[in-house]
Every structure is written in C-alpha cells, then in structure tokens.
Amino acid sequence: MLFNSIEFVIFFPVVLLLYWRLFNKFSVNLRNAFLLATSYLFYGWWDYRFLGLVILSSVVDFWCGAKIFQAQTKRKKRRFLILSLSVNLGVLFFFKYFGFFSRELIALFANWGYPIHPATLNIILPVGISFYTFQTLSYTIDIYRERLKPTNDWLAFFSFVAFFPQLVAGPIERAKHLLPQFYSKKIFDYLLAANGFRQVLWGFFAKIAVADSVAPIVDTIFAQYETANAATLAMGAFLFSIQIFGDFAGYSNIAIGLAAMLGFNLMQNFATPYFSRNIREFWSRWHISLSTWFRDYVYIPLGGNRRSPLRHSINIMATFVLSGLWHGANWTFIIWGTIHGLFYLVTQPFSTKTRSDEIRLNQVLPIIGTFVLVTFAFIFFRAENIVQAGGIISRIGGLATGNSIFQMMSFSKIIPALFFSVILIVTEWLQKNRQHGLDITFVKPAVRHAIYYFIIFAILFSFQTNRVFIYFQF
Structure with missing residues (x-):
C-alpha cells in the first residue's frame, strides 16, 4: 500500500481511530496485536506471499537473539549469530542479487569462450526487504556485542519488525531505540x-x-x-x-x-x-x-x-x-x-x-x-x-x-x-x-x-x- 494512494487515505484514519479509541485503552498486547495485524495488511497489500519473508526474519532473529544471550561461550554465541546472518543475508541475496550475479557469471564465461545457458528465474524483489533485513540484523548483532538484552515479548518484537510507517523504506531503526516503545501504553498527546x-x-x-x-x-x-x-x-x-x-x-x-x-x-x-x-x-x-x-x-x-x-x-x-x-x-x-x-x-x-x-x-x-x-x-x-x-x-x-x-x-x-x-x-x-x-x-x-x-x-x-x-x- 502506498502512502500516496486512495487506499491509504482510507486505511490510516481508520487505524488511527481504532488505535486510540479502542485497542490502546485495554492492554499493550492487544494494542501490539492490532498494530501487527494492520502492518501485515499494509505490507500484504502489494503481495501477500512476501509476508512470509517478514515473518521468517522475525522468527529467526527473535529465536537467535534469545539463543545468543543464553549461550555460555563465545563460540556458541557466534554460531547463532552466523545463523541469523546466513538466513537474513541469504534471503536478501537470493531475491536482490541472484539475477545480477547470474548475468555477470554468464557474461564472464562467454568472454572466456565457454558459453553457458542456465535456467533463469524471474525473481520479483520484495518491497522493503533491504530495510527490515538490516533492522532485524542490528538486533541480533547488538545482543552478540552485549549492547542489548533480548526481549521475551514476541508480539512486541514482531510489531517492531513490521511497524508499517517505516517497514518498506525506513528509517532503519535500532531495537534499543524503537523496541522499548512497544512495551508500554501510549497517552494521546495532541x-x-x-x-x-x-x-x-x-x-x-x-x-x-x-x-x-x-x-x-x-x-x-x-x-x-x-x-x-x-x-x-x-x-x-x-x-x-x-x-x-x-x-x-x-x-x-x-x-x-x-x-x-x-x-x-x-x-x-x-x-x-x-x-x-x-x-x-x-x-x-x-x-x-x-x-x-x-x-x-x-x-x-x-x-x-x-x-x-x-x-x-x-x-x-x-x-x-x-x-x-x-x-x-x-x-x-x-x-x-x-x-x-x-x-x-x-x-x-x-x-x-x-x-x-x-x-x-x-x-x-x-x-x-x-x-x-x-x-x-x-x-x-x-x-x-x-x-x-x-x-x-x-x-x-x-x-x-x-x-x-x-x-x-x-x-x-x-x-x-x-x-x-x-x-x-x-x-x-x-x-x-x-x-x-x-x-x-x-x-x-x-x-x-x-x-x-x-x-x-x-x-x-x-x-x-x-x-x-x-x-x-x-
């Protein structure tokens, strides 16, 4: 969903009204569940299939963050950090760079006199993948560096990753700044x-x-x-x-x-x-x-x-x-x-x-x-x-x-x-x-x-x- 679209002109006032009049009044978890649902709706408006990538990144880094913190040795901490980096950067590389490097490899072999004709994939770049990937990676890296403690609140974390105002083009937020803002009720400030x-x-x-x-x-x-x-x-x-x-x-x-x-x-x-x-x-x-x-x-x-x-x-x-x-x-x-x-x-x-x-x-x-x-x-x-x-x-x-x-x-x-x-x-x-x-x-x-x-x-x-x-x- 684009900010500069008729759909968003309808979407956001409804979200704002329900947010302040209903969901924020009861509990933080209910408020975060509402924000998560609206964020997924906002992102899925382009292509609901790519929601799986946002959820995958959220699941992997929530779990890896906890495992890094619980690990007793630096070596074990590094294993879970590498897992987080591998999954996130692997997905990013596949969707964003696979076609580019494939074309360059084909051109290189052709210049050497060895033409190859591999099967090609028509890969669509998921909107915002570079932004939310970097945002979640900063979470696991900061935990590994002992600059941040992991959260036990998966709902808050998933809402932090998918927060719709900045999900698809930033700003790329750090968990230590934005994530704590999902822990407490909000008071409307005119x-x-x-x-x-x-x-x-x-x-x-x-x-x-x-x-x-x-x-x-x-x-x-x-x-x-x-x-x-x-x-x-x-x-x-x-x-x-x-x-x-x-x-x-x-x-x-x-x-x-x-x-x-x-x-x-x-x-x-x-x-x-x-x-x-x-x-x-x-x-x-x-x-x-x-x-x-x-x-x-x-x-x-x-x-x-x-x-x-x-x-x-x-x-x-x-x-x-x-x-x-x-x-x-x-x-x-x-x-x-x-x-x-x-x-x-x-x-x-x-x-x-x-x-x-x-x-x-x-x-x-x-x-x-x-x-x-x-x-x-x-x-x-x-x-x-x-x-x-x-x-x-x-x-x-x-x-x-x-x-x-x-x-x-x-x-x-x-x-x-x-x-x-x-x-x-x-x-x-x-x-x-x-x-x-x-x-x-x-x-x-x-x-x-x-x-x-x-x-x-x-x-x-x-x-x-x-x-x-x-x-x-x-």
Whole structure:
C-alpha cells in the first residue's frame, strides 16, 4: 500500500481511530496485536506471499537473539549469530542479487569462450526487504556485542519488525531505540500528534508536489540524452538530485509523522543534506539511519580509523562500495558508492570532524561545491547503465549541442515543477534548525494557516495516482 494512494487515505484514519479509541485503552498486547495485524495488511497489500519473508526474519532473529544471550561461550554465541546472518543475508541475496550475479557469471564465461545457458528465474524483489533485513540484523548483532538484552515479548518484537510507517523504506531503526516503545501504553498527546500531521503534510508536499512533478522531466531528459544539449543534461542531473531528495526525505517525513500520530518516536533520517559543506558532512545528513548502520556494523568492525592510513582508506572504500551495492544489483550503484568513497577520501583532510547545524551564507561556495559532487555521482545512480551515465557526462563535459528541455516538454509541466522545487529548497534553508519544513508554530496563526492551505493546494494540484517511491526498489 502506498502512502500516496486512495487506499491509504482510507486505511490510516481508520487505524488511527481504532488505535486510540479502542485497542490502546485495554492492554499493550492487544494494542501490539492490532498494530501487527494492520502492518501485515499494509505490507500484504502489494503481495501477500512476501509476508512470509517478514515473518521468517522475525522468527529467526527473535529465536537467535534469545539463543545468543543464553549461550555460555563465545563460540556458541557466534554460531547463532552466523545463523541469523546466513538466513537474513541469504534471503536478501537470493531475491536482490541472484539475477545480477547470474548475468555477470554468464557474461564472464562467454568472454572466456565457454558459453553457458542456465535456467533463469524471474525473481520479483520484495518491497522493503533491504530495510527490515538490516533492522532485524542490528538486533541480533547488538545482543552478540552485549549492547542489548533480548526481549521475551514476541508480539512486541514482531510489531517492531513490521511497524508499517517505516517497514518498506525506513528509517532503519535500532531495537534499543524503537523496541522499548512497544512495551508500554501510549497517552494521546495532541501537540505531538498535530506536529506529526504537519510533518506528514510536508512529506507529501516534497513527494507529490516536488518529486512527482520533477520526475517526468528527469525521465524525459535521461531517455533522450543522446539528443539533448549540455545545459539540458546538467538540468536533468540537478533535477534528479531534487527529485530523489523530495521523494526519499518526503517518505521519511511521512513515516516519522505517522509514527508520531501513533505515539511513537522514529529517528531523523535527513537533516538538510544539500547544505553540507563537504562529503563527510553530507553523509552525516543524508539517509542517516543507513549511513550510521554501515558505520556501526561494517566500518567500525573492519577497524575504522584505528588501523594504518592505508587500511583506514580501504575500510572507507569497502563501506561505500557495500553501501552502493545495498542500493541495487547494478554496476551503476557500485560505481556511485565508489565515487562517494573517493570523494570522501580526497576531501577528508579539509572536512570538519563533526556536523554543525550553524550554516552561514559565507559558506555558500563549499555548499555549492559539495552539491555539485553529489549531483555528479547521482548521474550514475539514476542512469540505466554505465553507457548511459558515461554518455551524459561526456555530453555535459563536451558542451554538446542539441535539444533544450523546452523542446522536449511543454512549458506548463516545467514551470510548476521548478516553482515547487524552489519552495522546497528555500524552506529547507529557512527551517534547517527545526524538525521539518512545516514546524512553524512560531508564525502568526493567519500566516500559518495560509501556508497550510497553499501546501494542500500544491499537493492536490500535483497529485498523480500511485506514483511509487524511488527507494521502494531498494
């Protein structure tokens, strides 16, 4: 079920009403059972068969977590951790990477003069598998590291894994933060719920008014890159950066806002990343739940910065390459991760060690420079293949002549998309030290309500039925 669908517009108010008026009043177990049922309904709306994978991951990690904690020796603890890793990563590999590695293996043997023709499987990628897999793995790994005790409440754990606001595209929560929130009754907090609703509204604006309006422009430019001029291709790369931010940060804001309306607190996933002054700061602001996951469970176990300079650089590159591979089974994602790793290493000596929320106008040049690097890398992220990405970059660099965007699309489609994009960027700047773009309770009521009405109008004006979120493919 999509957030931006008619079904969800019906689904969530019903869930919210029953949640607060009925199920939360009686017992925590009844409340969690209701949340679990609604979460399974939400996920099963796409394909009920994939519910088995969510349940399998929940069962395996609930059991393995208990066994790791009960084991008396490190060796036995490691066995159950390996079992958890094997099941979860095995399922993830099969559904997400089997086809990719099969194709590459076939191509490799063909190049060696040994063509093979194995039977191929038409495997559909289950929505959100990368997200809930990483979420449950953090649970067993933290127990193994003795940073978390396992829960005995299977209902709370299953609800934690399947919690529908963040099940299919994050934020990727840690058990030590989200799981305890399923143990106690919730008390309705009007201010929290109202702020959650405003955050949902801002998320829908970013997704529908911005990302969905920009998407047709980006699709057209990338599809016709061989005939587009350099300025148009540069615009396409720029607009994709806006699109993917509006799409994914929009989803995160909706998820966080929905959870707040249910009395749950989810971690922040984006913190004005396009105002970062270097790549290191960018990755402390972009997809925070994933970047911190790779930091804690890949980079630090590899040795982090505690090794030699060469080993430190290898650790950074390995982390970024794996992060790229996490995004999809395509060489373009691996190259995207590699580029970010190289950018990170090259700019590290000039980067600040900690993220600062104080961004001043005299830092515009570093911000623009970082945004250009990020946008360049996003060309590979968006491209269908390496050939397309290389063609776009070469035409931009060669100042190629060709069609302009106004020759490819109607003026009436371009102007609203650009207008809403400017509003998103300006609001992100003005609200950089607040929770979200519509955290405007300090504004006079008349102005505040006018802003709300404009945002609602922009959403309705731009609405397109069942426009999926970009990160659902990951």
